[in-house]
Amino acid sequence: MILDVNNASFSYDGITKQFEEISLSLRRGEVLSLLGRNGTGKSTLIKCILNILTLQKGEVEINGRRVGDMRPEEVARQVGYVPQAHQAVFPFSALDFVLMGRAPHISAFSVPGEEDYEKAEEAFERIGITHLREKSISEMSGGESQMVMIARALAQEPSLLILDEPTSHLDVGNQMKTIATIDQLAADGIAILMCTHFPDHAFLISHSAAILNKGRLIAQGRAEDVITKENLREAYGVDICVHYIEEAGRTVCIPMNPCGCRGRGEV
Amino acid sequence: MTHRKEPIMEIGQEPGKNVAIGFWRSLFRDGIPAHEAVLQLIPARKAIYLLPVALFFFSLFFGRYMMDPVETCRILIIGSANACFDGASSLLSTVSGHPVLLPSFEQTWGASEETVVFRIRLPRLIAAMLVGGGLAIAGASFQGLFRNPLVSPDILGVSAGAGFGAALGILLSGNPWVIQVSAFVFGILAVAVTYGIGRAVGKGSTLVLVLGGIIVGSLFSAFISLTKYIADPYDTLPAIVFWLMGSLSAVSNADIVAVAPPILLGALCLYLVRWRINLLAVGEEEARALGVDTKRMTVVLIIASTVITASAVCISGIIGWVGLVVPHIGRMLVGPDFRKLIPVSAILGASFLLVVDDIARTLTAAEIPLGILTSLVGAPFFAYLLTRKKVGWIS
Numbered sequence: 001m002i003l004d005v006n007n008a009s010f011s012y013d014g015i016t017k018q019f020e021e022i023s024l025s026l027r028r029g030e031v032l033s034l035l036g037r038n039g040t041g042k043s044t045l046i047k048c049i050l051n052i053l054t055l056q057k058g059e060v061e062i063n064g065r066r067v068g069d070m071r072p073e074e075v076a077r078q079v080g081y082v083p084q085a086h087q088a089v090f091p092f093s094a095l096d097f098v099l100m101g102r103a104p105h106i107s108a109f110s111v112p113g114e115e116d117y118e119k120a121e122e123a124f125e126r127i128g129i130t131h132l133r134e135k136s137i138s139e140m141s142g143g144e145s146q147m148v149m150i151a152r153a154l155a156q157e158p159s160l161l162i163l164d165e166p167t168s169h170l171d172v173g174n175q176m177k178t179i180a181t182i183d184q185l186a187a188d189g190i191a192i193l194m195c196t197h198f199p200d201h202a203f204l205i206s207h208s209a210a211i212l213n214k215g216r217l218i219a220q221g222r223a224e225d226v227i228t229k230e231n232l233r234e235a236y237g238v239d240i241c242v243h244y245i246e247e248a249g250r251t252v253c254i255p256m257n258p259c260g261c262r263g264r265g266e267v
Numbered sequence: 268m269t270h271r272k273e274p275i276m277e278i279g280q281e282p283g284k285n286v287a288i289g290f291w292r293s294l295f296r297d298g299i300p301a302h303e304a305v306l307q308l309i310p311a312r313k314a315i316y317l318l319p320v321a322l323f324f325f326s327l328f329f330g331r332y333m334m335d336p337v338e339t340c341r342i343l344i345i346g347s348a349n350a351c352f353d354g355a356s357s358l359l360s361t362v363s364g365h366p367v368l369l370p371s372f373e374q375t376w377g378a379s380e381e382t383v384v385f386r387i388r389l390p391r392l393i394a395a396m397l398v399g400g401g402l403a404i405a406g407a408s409f410q411g412l413f414r415n416p417l418v419s420p421d422i423l424g425v426s427a428g429a430g431f432g433a434a435l436g437i438l439l440s441g442n443p444w445v446i447q448v449s450a451f452v453f454g455i456l457a458v459a460v461t462y463g464i465g466r467a468v469g470k471g472s473t474l475v476l477v478l479g480g481i482i483v484g485s486l487f488s489a490f491i492s493l494t495k496y497i498a499d500p501y502d503t504l505p506a507i508v509f510w511l512m513g514s515l516s517a518v519s520n521a522d523i524v525a526v527a528p529p530i531l532l533g534a535l536c537l538y539l540v541r542w543r544i545n546l547l548a549v550g551e552e553e554a555r556a557l558g559v560d561t562k563r564m565t566v567v568l569i570i571a572s573t574v575i576t577a578s579a580v581c582i583s584g585i586i587g588w589v590g591l592v593v594p595h596i597g598r599m600l601v602g603p604d605f606r607k608l609i610p611v612s613a614i615l616g617a618s619f620l621l622v623v624d625d626i627a628r629t630l631t632a633a634e635i636p637l638g639i640l641t642s643l644v645g646a647p648f649f650a651y652l653l654t655r656k657k658v659g660w661i662s
Contacts, residue, residue, distance in 0.1 A: 047552075050555070050556050052552060052555045052556065071558075071560075072555060072558045072559060072560050073558035073559075074558075075558065076556065076557050076558025077558070079556075081553075081556035081557075083550075083552065083553060083556075086549065086550070086553070087550070088549075089414045089415065089416070089548065089549075090411075090414075090416070090548050090549075090598075090603035091602075091603055092545070092548075092549070092602075092603050092604065093602070093604075096545065096602075096603075096604050097549070100545060100546050100549065100557055101557065103543070103546055103557045103558050103559060104557065104558035106542075108540065108543060109539040109540065110542070111541070111542040111606055112542065156557070156558075
């Protein structure tokens with residue numbers, strides 16, 4: 001097991017629980033999609049796995065070691081994190097940005113060496129964005145900067161990659177490119193934990209899915225078993241149609257017309 | 268590998284080719300004007316490092332008392348050598364128990380020249396370089412730490428604290444040493460209070476730190492006003508006002524000996540962690556996820572920058588603009604990567620203050636306070652740069 005979350009509970013103030021009794025696990029090359037409505041504790045759970053926040057109860061183990069016992073750079077050598085979006089203040093070039101992924105492998109008083117540059121180049125090639133190398137991140141489109149952030153996480157050489165809503169602010173084209181990239185990384189053997197607001201993206205790449213609702217996992221298992229009409233209604237509070245579309249060659253999840261919106265379905 | 272960006276200077280440097288031939292060929296290379304080709308041959312980013320050296324020698328003989336450049340260099344080199352011999356002689360005498368007299372070079376210049384070079388200009392130039400370089404490096408680090416290019420080294424209240432310390436020293440004693448120590452102590456104290464507020468309220472969040480800096484800064488500004496209000500209007504009040512405007516006119520060799528170690532130590536510290544400042548500059552949470560101990564890193568940056576700024580301010584008074592503008596100029600030259608930005612800021616800051624101090628001491632018969640000049644020179648220059656070159660954070 002690469003990731004093992006056991007009976008995890010967390011609360012910011014000690015009274016209201018963000019989530020409780022969460023148990024998850026991830027194997028090499030496995031993709032787990034974590035679903036759930038806004039504010040249900042998905043991002044908090046990610047921060048606990050990264051050991052940025054400390055669990056009240058339970059444990060997170062990465063490759064058999066408790067993250068609570070690991071130093072920040074030890075965690076970062078195992079876990080790559082791709083945040084939702086990067087707010088660029090300084091216009092770093094993509095190369096400088098991806099090089100930052102080498103930080104856990106570089107001592108505090110040192111600067112990146114030849115090997116680190118090679119690893120950064122590898123990360124660029126792996127994602128197929130070598131052409132962006134010199135471009136400044138403040139001039140990039142959302143799709144480009146998403147790819148650069150994934151490349152930075154890869155430069156960490158992680159065995160687990162955590163992505164926080166990687167497709168949320170992308171257009172459909174870039175959504176599919178990102179999903180395909182993630183799928184490729186999983187095929188290469190990286191374990192992937194992905195928060196998403198698109199249940200049907202889970203069908204595209206996930207082996208497994210979990211639904212977080214009001215701080216608890218209400219369903220967990222194979223994507224086909226978890227992403228059902230009933231579970232989605234409980235999670236999102238609206239009726240969602242889960243349907244295999246032959247023309248698209250995949251299962252999609254489409255919210256039903258919820259409250260008599262006046263849009264015309266039929267032409 | 269051609270990973271690292273080097274200035275365009277490969278011409279004539281390919282292995283096995285004659286450099287001179289490469290040079291001449293480059294002059295007539297496809298359509299590039301000759302002067303540009305020559306410019307390309309100069310490794311511009313490396314040449315920057317010579318700027319403060321050149322300015323240093325220029326400033327040494329330049330002044331209201333003009334000196335012959337060659338003579339000045341002779342005085343500097345031979346005088347220093349003689350001082351070394353003197354020191355060695357007395358050391359050997361003490362160790363061996365009987366007088367030893369090492370030979371020394373003949374002194375061909377008068378006592379007044381010696382005083383100008385060694386007692387007046389040298390300490391002043393060194394102070395200008397230490398203060399300018401120090402403030403610039405501290406400003407660059409703080410801009411990275413607070414992820415804000417509009418931050419200057421006194422964001423956490425160090426200048427206001429030091430200003431109050433100095434005013435208090437002027438009011439109570441007037442002894443230069445008391446004033447300096449008091450300025451230094453209160454500068455550090457102000458930042459300590461700010462940091463305390465940040466830890467107590469925001470668990471070390473940088474936003475709360477900045478707010479704490481505003482609180483502490485305005486508190487100490489009020490204290491400064493209070494000391495001015497109760498100061499003797501014919502004696503201590505002007506002293507306080509002039510101190511707050513900043514000047515290097517009273518800097519002595521002893522001052523340099525006192526503040527050089529903390530400034531250099533802080534600068535070394537920032538230089539060593541320069542690449543890691545990049546990580547803080549992209550965001551606290553991302554830095555954490557990349558394995559940076561952000562709390563410890565924040566403390567290191569605050570301590571190093573504060574020690575530098577407090578040391579600088581206590582000998583020079585309050586000098587604005589350097590810590591804000593110089594890192595920007597550096598960023599325009601070498602980009603946002605702190606690996607290059609930190610050393611370049613130090614170089615540019617030292618050069619900038621050397622020039623401004625030259626103006627301060629030569630423009631009129633009376634000294635012009637430095638704080639006025641840095642704004643007077645810095646602000647229009649910065650405006651000019653903004654119009655000339657696209658700045659990354661302004662879209």
